[in-house]
Amino acid sequence: MRKIVFGLAASAMALTLASTPATADPATVKQAVAADYDSHLEELFKHFHANPELSFLETETARRMAAELRAAGLDVTEGVGGTGVVGMARNGAGPLILLRADMDGLPMPEKTGLDYASTATQVGLDGKEYPVMHACGHDVHITSMVGTARRLMAMKDEWSGTLMFVVQPAEERVGGAKAMLEDGLYERFGTPDYALAFHVASILPTGKISASESIQYSSADSVDIVVPGVGAHGASPHMGRDPVYIASQIVTAMQSIVSREVMPLSPVVITVGAFHSGTKHNIISDRADLQLTVRANDEDTRAQLLAAIERIAVNIGKAHGLPDELPIQVTVSEGTPVTNNDPVLARRLNAVMQRDLGEEVLIPWEQRGMGAEDFAYFVADEHGVPGYYFAVGGTPQADFDAAANGGPPVPSHHSPLFKIAPRESVTLGTEAMIAAVLDLAGTQ
Numbered sequence: 001m002r003k004i005v006f007g008l009a010a011s012a013m014a015l016t017l018a019s020t021p022a023t024a025d026p027a028t029v030k031q032a033v034a035a036d037y038d039s040h041l042e043e044l045f046k047h048f049h050a051n052p053e054l055s056f057l058e059t060e061t062a063r064r065m066a067a068e069l070r071a072a073g074l075d076v077t078e079g080v081g082g083t084g085v086v087g088m089a090r091n092g093a094g095p096l097i098l099l100r101a102d103m104d105g106l107p108m109p110e111k112t113g114l115d116y117a118s119t120a121t122q123v124g125l126d127g128k129e130y131p132v133m134h135a136c137g138h139d140v141h142i143t144s145m146v147g148t149a150r151r152l153m154a155m156k157d158e159w160s161g162t163l164m165f166v167v168q169p170a171e172e173r174v175g176g177a178k179a180m181l182e183d184g185l186y187e188r189f190g191t192p193d194y195a196l197a198f199h200v201a202s203i204l205p206t207g208k209i210s211a212s213e214s215i216q217y218s219s220a221d222s223v224d225i226v227v228p229g230v231g232a233h234g235a236s237p238h239m240g241r242d243p244v245y246i247a248s249q250i251v252t253a254m255q256s257i258v259s260r261e262v263m264p265l266s267p268v269v270i271t272v273g274a275f276h277s278g279t280k281h282n283i284i285s286d287r288a289d290l291q292l293t294v295r296a297n298d299e300d301t302r303a304q305l306l307a308a309i310e311r312i313a314v315n316i317g318k319a320h321g322l323p324d325e326l327p328i329q330v331t332v333s334e335g336t337p338v339t340n341n342d343p344v345l346a347r348r349l350n351a352v353m354q355r356d357l358g359e360e361v362l363i364p365w366e367q368r369g370m371g372a373e374d375f376a377y378f379v380a381d382e383h384g385v386p387g388y389y390f391a392v393g394g395t396p397q398a399d400f401d402a403a404a405n406g407g408p409p410v411p412s413h414h415s416p417l418f419k420i421a422p423r424e425s426v427t428l429g430t431e432a433m434i435a436a437v438l439d440l441a442g443t444q
Helices: 010-018 026-050 059-071 138-153 176-182 185-189 243-261 299-319 343-357 397-404 422-441
Strands: 075-080 084-091 096-102 121-123 129-131 161-168 194-205 215-217 219-228 268-277 287-296 329-336 387-395
Touching: 026 059, 026 138, 026 422, 059 075, 059 084, 059 138, 059 161, 075 185, 084 138, 084 176, 084 185, 096 138, 096 422, 138 161, 138 194, 138 422, 161 176, 161 422, 176 185, 194 422, 219 243, 219 299, 243 268, 243 287, 243 299, 268 299, 287 299, 299 329, 343 387, 343 422, 387 397, 387 422
Parallel strands: 096 161, 096 194, 194 387
Antiparallel strands: 075 084, 084 161, 121 129, 219 287, 219 329, 268 287
């Protein structure tokens, strides 16, 4: 990872914030956020984009976020759940509101051609070196969080209560939210009355916001299947037990879960993302490894899928005569539940978005894939925290129009070509967060 240089002039920043008159007028907020983007947030976004870090290794990103939040006037705690950062803004009696932004990048090279594109590399938790890229927009989220904190601290006469700014690690591994909670997030800082977050969306036009009043994201589980075998010469397959053949049948059979076990109107995905075995043309290996991602839209179906995968894998191994001392092993290594918005809160804040940002800003939520989010842990049933998670458009409409007329397609998230319009994305996300907070904790 390239060295990150910090040059934050806290006193100058505080002076700038203090000199801005506080007002809850949406037009004035919009103007102030735009000015802050031009003077501070644009450079900050480019810094984060050019210096991404892998999950649970976001040390420099966390350090910069802690410095930014402290300079805005927050009481900051570092090292929560690993590299997580919590910034508290206490402003009298009122609700406790959690605002969350994820900060990790992905192990992939950037090919956007942007003049601030990442060329960073980093050694991952597995000891291997990877190129790293912000290919999912987390740089937008943390930049917007800084803008939100700066603006709300300049408007303290317009709201009352406590704001908990959560800078979360390892969303890409759906482990960071759980790690922060296990490190006592709610015990140490309080259980929120509300939890808010947003994700920039490349499939949504800039200037648009969309939020469900029920399910926002699917569940996701990473499943590892180890298929043992009995090695042999490739010319004498009868002398061994071929794990490639056995694993291939498991791959095919798992699709019967989708087509024959799950109710047809319940969307599910079982994708085999990796299949590794063998070293040479004429050697039957003694092991094959499968890596799966499994998605569902409710917890009962999620449990059904995982149980069925294990049943099919283990019994196909038995059908092929694998001895009892060589059982097929099925392990769930990472996972997150379904993310559901609280219906009452979502209806309330969707109306706020239309009222404060414009009737045309909010568009109906449409689930276009089975992406997942570990924000679900913050709003799990056992905590009783109503959550509102919304999408912010990241791609100019002109790009969609060009693609429809035969131009280059709009890159998806996790693509090496992924890019968004930073100014439009950061400023709208910031305005929306401010509008939500002022509605939930406003003094007027």
